[in-house]
Amino acid sequence: MKKSLFYILVFALFSGALTAQQKASVQKAAAKKNYTVVIDAGHGGHDPGALGKLTQEKTLNLEVATRLSQLIQLNYPDVKVVLTRKTDVFLTLQQRADIVNRNQADLFICIHTNSAENRSVTGTETFVLGVDKMQSNLDVAMRENAVMLLEDDYKTNYEGFDPSSVDSYIMFELMQDQYFDKSLNFATLVQQEFTSIGRSDRGVRQAGFWVLHKSACPSVLVEMGFISNANEEKYLASEKGKSEITSSIYNAFVTHKAAYDKRNGIVSRTVEKVTAKQLEQKADSAAQEKLSVKAEQKKTDAKKGVEPKQETKPADKPAAEAKPADKPAAETKPAEKSADKPAAVLPVYRVQIFTTTAPVKPGDATFKGLKNCKYTKVGKFYKYTYGEDTDYQTIADIQSELRAKFKDCFIVAFLGDKQITVKEAREITK
Ligand SMILES: [Zn+2]
Numbered sequence: 001m002k003k004s005l006f007y008i009l010v011f012a013l014f015s016g017a018l019t020a021q022q023k024a025s026v027q028k029a030a031a032k033k034n035y036t037v038v039i040d041a042g043h044g045g046h047d048p049g050a051l052g053k054l055t056q057e058k059t060l061n062l063e064v065a066t067r068l069s070q071l072i073q074l075n076y077p078d079v080k081v082v083l084t085r086k087t088d089v090f091l092t093l094q095q096r097a098d099i100v101n102r103n104q105a106d107l108f109i110c111i112h113t114n115s116a117e118n119r120s121v122t123g124t125e126t127f128v129l130g131v132d133k134m135q136s137n138l139d140v141a142m143r144e145n146a147v148m149l150l151e152d153d154y155k156t157n158y159e160g161f162d163p164s165s166v167d168s169y170i171m172f173e174l175m176q177d178q179y180f181d182k183s184l185n186f187a188t189l190v191q192q193e194f195t196s197i198g199r200s201d202r203g204v205r206q207a208g209f210w211v212l213h214k215s216a217c218p219s220v221l222v223e224m225g226f227i228s229n230a231n232e233e234k235y236l237a238s239e240k241g242k243s244e245i246t247s248s249i250y251n252a253f254v255t256h257k258a259a260y261d262k263r264n265g266i267v268s269r270t271v272e273k274v275t276a277k278q279l280e281q282k283a284d285s286a287a288q289e290k291l292s293v294k295a296e297q298k299k300t301d302a303k304k305g306v307e308p309k310q311e312t313k314p315a316d317k318p319a320a321e322a323k324p325a326d327k328p329a330a331e332t333k334p335a336e337k338s339a340d341k342p343a344a345v346l347p348v349y350r351v352q353i354f355t356t357t358a359p360v361k362p363g364d365a366t367f368k369g370l371k372n373c374k375y376t377k378v379g380k381f382y383k384y385t386y387g388e389d390t391d392y393q394t395i396a397d398i399q400s401e402l403r404a405k406f407k408d409c410f411i412v413a414f415l416g417d418k419q420i421t422v423k424e425a426r427e428i429t430k
Contacts, residue, residue, distance in 0.1 A: 034078050034079060034080050035076075035078070035079045035080070035106050035107075035257065035260070036079070036080040036081075036082065036103050036104060036105045036106050036107075037072060037079060037080070037081055037082070037105060037106065037107045037108075037109065037253070038081075038082045038083075038084065038099060038100045038103060038105040038107070038108045038109070038215075039065045039068055039069050039081065039082070039083050039084070039109050039111065040065065040083075040084040040085075040096050040099075040100075040108065040109065040110040040111065040211070041058070041061040041062040041064075041065035041066070041083070041084065041085055041111050042057065042058070042061045042110055042111060042112040042113075042144070042221075043057055043058035043061060043112075043147065044058045044061075044062070044085050044087075044088055044089050044090050044091060045058075045088060045089045045090025045091075046090050046150070047090055047147050047150060048376075048377055049061065049112070049113065049377070050113055050114065050115035050143075050227045050228065050377065050379065051115075051227070051376060051377050051378050051379075052227035052228070052233040052236075052237075053230065053233060053418065054233055054234070054237055054418075055227070055233065055236075055237050056227075056417070057112065057113040057115070057227055058088065059088075060113050060224065060227070060236050060237065060242075061111045061112060061113060061224075062085070062086075062087075062088065063242055064111050064224060064242055064245050064246055064249075065083060065111045066083065066086070067242060067243075067246040067279070068109070068111070068246050068249055068250060069081045069083050071246060071247075071250050071274070071279070072250065072253060075271050076257070076271065078268075079257070080103070082099060082103050082105070084096045084099050090150075092147070092148070092151055092157070093145070093147060093148060093158075093210045093211045093214070094157060094158070094210075094214065096110075096211050096215075097210075097211055097213075097214035097215045100214075100215040100216070100217060100219070101214075101215065101216050104217075105215070105217045106217055106218070106260070107186065107217060107218055107219075107253075107256070108212070108215045108217055108218070108219035108220070109186075109219075109220060109222065109249065109253075110209075110211060110212070110219070110220065110221040110222065111222055111224065111249075112144060112221055112222065112223050112224070113223065113224050113225065113226075113227045113236060114140065114223040114224070114225060114226045114227065114228075115143070115226060115227050115228040115379050115380070116226055116228050116229075116379070117228075117379055117380065119228050119229055119230070120229065121226055121228070121229060122200050122225065122226050122229045122231070122232045123199065123200030123201060123202040123225065123226070124191065124194045124199050124200070124201065124202060124222070124223060124224060124225055125140075125191075125202035125203060125204070125205050125223045126187040126188075126190045126191050126204050126205070126220050126221070126222050126223070127140070127141075127187070127204075127205050127206065127207055127209060127212070127220065127221040127222075127223070128180065128183040128184050128187050128204065128205075128206055128212070128219070128220055128221075129172070129177050129180070129183065129206070129207075129208065129209060129212040129213055129219065130172065130177065130180065130206030130207065130208075131169070131172045131173045131206060131207070131208065132205060132206040132207060134205070137205050137206065137207040138166070138169065138207060138208075139380075140205075140207060140223065141169070141207035141208050141209050142163060142164060143380060144209055144211075144221070145161075145163035145208075145209065145210050146163050146164065146358050146359065147359075148161070148163050148210065149163065149164070149358050149359045149360075149361070150359050152361065158210065161210065163210070163358075164357070164358050169208045171208075172208035172213070175213070179216075179217060179218045179219065182218035183212075183218040183219055183220055184204065185218075185256065185259075186218060186220050186252060186253075186256045187204045187220045188204050189251075189252035189255050189256055190220065190222055190248065190249055190252040191203060191204055192252070193247075193248035193249070193251045193252045194245075194248050196248075197244050197247075197248060197276065199225075199244070199248075202223075209221055222249060224236060224245050225241075225245075228379055239280055239283055239284075240276065240280060242283075243276040243277075243279035243280040243283065244276040246276075246279060247273075247274050247275060247276045247278075247279050248276075250273075250274060251273040251274065254271050254272075254273050257271070258270070258271070346390045346428070346429065347390065347413050347414060347415045347420060347424075347425035347428050347429060348388050348389065348390050348413070348414050349387075349388070349389055349390070349391075349392055349394075349395035349411055349412070349413050349422070349425065350374070350385035350386065350387055350388050350395065350411070350412055350413075350414070351385060351386050351387050351395060351398055351399045351402055351409050351410070351411055351412075352383055352384070352385050352409060352410055352411070352412045353367075353370070353373065353384050353385065353386050353402065353406040353409045354366065354384050354406065354409075355381050355382065355383045355384065356381070356382045356384070357380050357381060357382070358382065359375065359382050360382070360384070367384075368405045368406070369405075370386050370402075370405075372386075373385065373386050374386075374388075376414075376419065378419075383412075385412060386398070386402065386409075390429070392411075392422075392425075392426060392429065395411055396411065399411055413425030413426075415428070
């Protein structure tokens with residue numbers, strides 16, 4: 001049976017006996033599915049990324065990634081757009097790369113926000129996988145790879161790679177990246193678009209990012225700007241900023257995709273670029289629409305005599321694509337908020353016990369037996385705290401006890417997510 005099938009196939013091949021229809025179906029089977037782009041909002045969940053004064057990196061990344069995916073979907077019905085996360089959830093770097101590979105993506109865009117100790121630094125840079133001797137590039141890669149340390153078994157999960165050791169990065173020198181040219185092409189387009197709208201251009205750079213390394217397609221990592229610079233943070237958080245960044249990356253995609261279609265003999269309609277203004281106007285009208293719907297709803301409710309509905313928060317669940325093993329470390333889990341303690345209204349006090357440049361694993365000896373410690377990330381630093389209370393004296397008592405173990409520990413205060421001085425906090429509680 002097998003033998004006869006073989007002969008038929010051989011005969012078919014050599015005699016040119018495949019009909020046009022058969023040929024077409026063979027080609028169809030071999031042809032790839034539609035063009036797929038995976039958009040990755042860096043960080044999420046118990047990994048906030050870089051911290052600003054107003055906001056956190058994970059939030060900015062998600063806002064731009066979401067806008068970008070909507071814009072591509074709207075204008076390219078034939079393109080499959082996959083977001084690695086749609087909500088505020090934690091994903092490992094490997095899970096992000098898995099999503100790219102499972103979807104056989106044609107392009108992978110990682111969205112991140114930069115941070116530097118020097119608060120005057122501003123501008124955009126787009127990374128491709130590679131090596132570069134520049135310390136500043138290595139610093140960015142180290143910071144973005146450091147999220148691995150939040151996983152219990154990162155040495156096994158990442159093949160012995162240590163994100164905080166310079167030696168680990170030598171592997172990227174020995175490696176050939178077959179997607180380098182296409183990645184570089186897209187990265188260059190992104191920076192050109194940023195430059196055309198007057199953003200400060202820090203150029204296309206190379207560094208060893210694990211998430212790019214493990215993704216089998218052209219991949220870039222966009223650092224949208226510096227959250228550590230007060231003005232740039234305001235810009236990144238503004239509607240204007242988000243629209244400008246989204247339109248820049250989108251316009252780069254338009255050019256990149258047109259070139260892809262041309263190379264592959266795909267006849268496609270011309271897709272126009274957008275301006276940030278258009279996006280901003282759209283966002284405005286969408287917001288207005290939402291408001292008017294709400295107002296209408298209120299009116300109807302009032303007529304019906306119904307209680308106004310509570311705003312429901314979106315459920316904290318990952319995108320359908322993402323299957324995160326979200327195991328927030330005990331140390332990073334936000335404390336349960338009791339109903340009678342609205343966090344945003346009353347400041348809370350905590351004891352800061354130490355600061356590190358990389359996250360510390362739960363149960364690590366560094367905690368000296370303390371459980372449920374939390375950290376806030378400021379620039380490169382992870383500031384670990386213990387205890388939380390709205391009553392200053394309670395925390396002061398904890399601090400004096402902790403001095404036996406952490407002699408330099410001190411009290412810090414937060415209003416919501418924002419750190420404020422103890423003096424400011426005491427003024428509010430007075
Ligand atoms: Zn980042």
